[in-house]
Amino acid sequence: MKKNILAVLLSAALAGSMAGCATKEKPSGDLQKITFVLDWVPNTNHTGIYVAKEKGYFEAAGLDVEIVQPPEDGAEMLVGAEKAQFGISAQDGLMPALIGDNAIPVEAVAAVVQHNTSGIISRKGEGMERPKGLEGKKYATWDKDLEKAMIKNVMEEDGGDFSKVELIPSTVTDEVSALQSKSVDAIWIFYGWTGIASKVADFGTDYFAFKDINSTFDFYTPVIIGNTNWMEKKPDATKAFLSAVKKGYEYTIDHPEEAVDILCKAAPELDKELVAASQKYLNEQYKAEVEQWGYIDPDRWNGFYNWVSENGLSETKISENTGFTDDYLE
Structure with missing residues (x-):
């Protein structure tokens, strides 16, 4: 992403x-x-x-x-x-x-x-510490099929309805500033950079990781x-x-x-x-x-x-062991 x-x-x-x-x-x-x-x-x-x-x-x-x-x-x-x-x-x-x-x-x-450190960050205390809380909120989207399918999946796992999320085309270059300005409510981030940046800025946030909701997303x-x-x-x-x-x-x-x-x-x-x-x-x-x-x-x-x-997110079925090898590691 x-x-x-x-x-x-x-x-x-x-x-x-x-x-x-x-x-x-x-x-x-x-x-x-x-x-x-x-x-x-x-x-x-x-x-x-x-x-x-x-x-x-x-x-x-x-x-x-x-x-x-x-x-x-x-x-x-x-x-x-x-x-x-x-x-x-x-x-x-x-x-x-x-x-x-x-x-x-x-x-x-x-x-x-070793693990996917990405997830959804939001302003602290506004109910988005879990996927269902995205209902009725503004999410900054890249409008990618895989992105939306993953969010839909974790919301449904949590009893939420993805159709109730307000999708806002993402123009975000500074996630912390975007949350502070309230131009959006929730953003997909990588915690090791943006999540840490929110702490350095002393800005309160809530966060959930995709892999913690569905282990398949620990890619x-x-x-x-x-x-x-x-x-x-x-x-x-x-x-x-x-x-x-x-x-x-x-x-x-x-x-x-x-x-x-x-x-x-x-x-x-x-x-x-x-x-x-x-x-x-x-x-x-x-x-x-x-x-x-x-x-x-x-x-x-x-x-x-x-x-x-x-889930029909690729043109064709992806064969086993496609796209990676451990053979060159020593």
């Missing part, structure tokens, strides 16, 4: 910022050149990537990695066209790239965090994706890249304060107080209960796509 926010934010916040958000490249020599495209503005989902670059893990693995901002249509098309070898996406956003006549050669190779977001053809031709480089990224995230977990400094150095436009608070939250999410950073559970991956297919 992030790419729906992306087009608005890029025009407002990213003009001319690419050079400032990526760390300087060293002479490549014989290093394998890799372009890595983000999914959004730099944030704590990306910290491990910037740490891996700053600490020299990529170079030590024989790689020259450039981190770039995404186009308006997201990272998937750039990676699919092999203009970038790797990037950031999400299981829900990746789905259109995997099916139908317009399928492109991309697949997820690692989970950045993988965000994920690292790669170009399937490139990875098949260069399996060693792919494994080396993911090993360096894994090392970056593990260093972030062990050294959060230094990791915050590294991210803010790469993206000085970020609010350091927010970054530090968000980093503290996400450090518990990167690996959660699993031992290996990046692991993707086939049952959870397939379960979400099965629900999508069963």
Whole structure:
């Protein structure tokens, strides 16, 4: 769902910022050149990537990695066209790239965090701490079929009626400000950034997570994706890249304060107080209960796509184990 926010934010916040958000490249020599495209503005989902670059893990693995901002249509098309070898996406956003006549050669190779941290945020005390409370309220929508189907599902699970929600086309670029101004009542967010931002701003909110209402919605977001053809031709480089990224995230977990400094150095436009608070939250999410950073559970991956297919939200049925692999993780 992030790419729906992306087009608005890029025009407002990213003009001319690419050079400032990526760390300087060293002479490549014989290093394998890799372009890595983000999914959004730099944030704590990306910290491990910037740490891996700053600490020299990529170079030590024989790689020259450039981190770039995404186009308006997201990272998937750039990676699919092999203009970038790797990037950031999400299981829900990746789905259109995997099916139908317009399928492109991309697949997820690692989970950045283990669980879906997205849900609905609202002003505190207005009855929207549970899905049924959205009845009669203004929800800022991207007008996507999957988005609306998920909200309808969790509302019905809670005894609510989705038809009673007032859908407002989303132009939100600052969720906390939008709630404060009362232009909308409820917004889909990722708690690790916007939920934490509301706390930093000392603005009272209520929140419910999709995965807490329906476990099928505990899909993988965000994920690292790669170009399937490139990875098949260069399996060693792919494994080396993911090993360096894994090392970056593990260093972030062990050294959060230094990791915050590294991210803010790469993206000085970020609010350091927010970054530090968000980093503290996400450090518990990167690996959660699993031992290996990046692991993707086939049952959870397939379960979400099965629900999508069963509810007529994809052009064709999505086959088992489509769109991901754990084979390059070590």
